[in-house]
Amino acid sequence: MEHFAYFRTPDGTPYAQRNGRPIARPLKSQGVAGSHRQELMLDMFHEGLGLFSGTAMKEALELIEALTISGTLRPVHIRVAPCGTTPGVTWLDLGRDDGRSVRIAPGGWEVRVPSADEVVWRRTQLTGELPEPATGHGLAGIDRLWSLCNFSDPESSALAIAWLLGCLDPGVPVPAPFLTGPQGAGKSTTARMLTRVIEGMSADLRRPPKDEDGLITAVAAGWITPLDNLSHLSADMSDLMCCIVTGAETIKRALFTDGDVHRSRYRKPLLITGIDVGVIRPDLGERLLHLKLERPGQRRSEADLWAEFAEVLPVILGGLLDLAVTVRAQDTEVPADLRMADFARLCAQFDQVHHLGALTAYRASLDDLTDDVIEGDVVAQTVLRYAATAGGGPVRQSATVWLDNLTRLYAGSAEDTPYRPLPKGWPTTGKVLSDRLKRLQPTLAARGVAVEWGRHPGQQDPGRSRYIEITATAHT
Structure with missing residues (x-):
């Protein structure tokens, strides 16, 4: 206890922190990132005390763990805090053994070792080392990054900068960049570069996990979670990605216990690449950032490309930190019409500094993703088709009647219209249609169609009192 401070995190996990170092280690973990148990063994061995028996070490650690029950509560962080x-x-962990980190303040940034009251870092196998940022280069560092990327338009470049700025601020939920482009456009390479600006040269892309547990494990162990070559998004995986972007928690039964639980909270930056991920659900579409890439005119070898990137990474990181300080000092209003309002405000702050149209590009990105959602959902297409041909004013009908009318409109019930079989996933009951429309409500509103739910006053039959109102509020 003369050499270490012992505490618990808010979720109850005990940690040990060596005095004068901002890095905390779990007491008993046998992970590759190291544990306090291993620290004690090495210290005692180097001081000539030899090796203690497993029983003695186990009892000592159990006593230390018990002492933390009524001790200090202190959060631990990965990479950004x-x-x-x-x-x-805010602080950025450089991943160094000496604990040197970047302090980002309104007046500027500096590199030093933080005190235990300022921040405590947790390290995992995914915590790579970042070079010490270079000073005095300004936006030249950002320009060096874009010279290595293949963005097809300035709007995508501006949104990528805004996303990197958001990754440096743990208080800002950032949408997940969705890098698209033809084969050979360098989607994976660009995704690696964006990730390594924050996570270091050891960071790499990951294959999409097959289940929820796999994705939560990957998210919990690092800061940015880059998923490469997505070809399909299930409904469960789509919902989980929404939770990762905006924040959620999972609760599981703790190992070797009957009633205790393990609690994990997460809200981390997410990045995905893919040519075609299939149908994008509306709620995920509002949490994505569409970045477009094009095939480069001249190819380079992997060795030359990454050698140059590693050489200029200190300049890139320093330029990003300079920009972060300047952008955070801007005073702007929060755009009230966008779901990811904090990121929209960050784009507006960025525009005040460099006038690159980041907020306009963000709105255009959401508009592109709205089109993708509509193109992948036949119910949305049919509702928009109905709104385009219907007269003015709201129309109120029960969910069952709406289902019948939309089914006839899609399948074609007129004599001069050939019949079309209903596609897989078409709603089979009024309740299913109502739930589908609730998911599509923001998407349809973006195309001038308002969908509302209500009850007819004085109706005694509960089965006929509820209605869905569809109104074409603008040209569709």
């Missing part, structure tokens, strides 16, 4: 003593200040 808010300052525990000064509001508005």
Whole structure:
């Protein structure tokens, strides 16, 4: 206890922190990132005390763990964290053994070792080392990054900068960049570069996990989670990605217990690449950032490309930190019409500094994704088709009647219209249609069709009192 501080995190996990170092280690973990048990063994061995028996070490650690029950509560962070003593200040972990980190404040940034009150870092196998940022280069560092990327338009470049700025601020939920383009456009290479600006040269892309547990494990062990070559998004995986972007928690039974639980909270930056991921659900579409790439005119070898990137990474990181300080100092209003309002405000702050049209590009990105959602959903297409041909004013009908009318409109019941079989996934009951429309409500509203739910006053039959109102509010 003369050499270490012992504490628990808010979720109850005990940690040990060596005095004067901002890095905490779990007491008993046998992971490759190291545990306090291993620290004690090495210290005692180097001090000539030899090796203690497993039983003695186990009992000592159990006593230490018991002492933390009524001790200090302190959060631990991976890579990016808010300052525990000064509001508005954030920290970036460089992943170094000496604990040197970047303090990003409104007046500037500096590299130093934080105190235990300012931030405590947790390290995993995914925590790579970042070079010490270079100073005095400004936006030249960002320009060096774009010279290595293949973005097809300035709007995508501006949104990529805004996303990197959001990754440096743990208080801002950032949408997940969705890198698209033809084969050979360098989607995977660009995704690696964006990730390595924050996570270091050891970071790499990952194959999409097959289940929820696999994705949560990957998210919990790092800061940015880059998923490469997505070809399909199930409904469960889509919902989980929404939770990762905006924040959620999972609760599982703790190992070797009957009633205790393990609690995990997460809200982390997510990045995905793919040529075609299939149908994008509306709620995920509002949490994506569409970045477009094109095939490069001249190819380079992997060795030359990454050698140059590693050489200029200190300049890139320094330029990004300079930009972060300047952007955070801007005073702008929060755009009230966008779901990811914090990121939209960040784009507006960025525009005040460099006038690259990031907020306009963000709106255009959401508009593109809205088209993708509509193109993949036949119910949305049919509702828009109905709204385009219907007269003015709202129309109120029960869900069952709406299902019948939309089915006739899609299948073609007129004598001069050939019959079309209903596609897989078409709603089979009024309740299913109502639930589908609730998911599509923001998407349809973006195309000038308002969908609302209500009850007819004075109706005694509960089965006929509920209605769905569809109104064409603009040209569709």
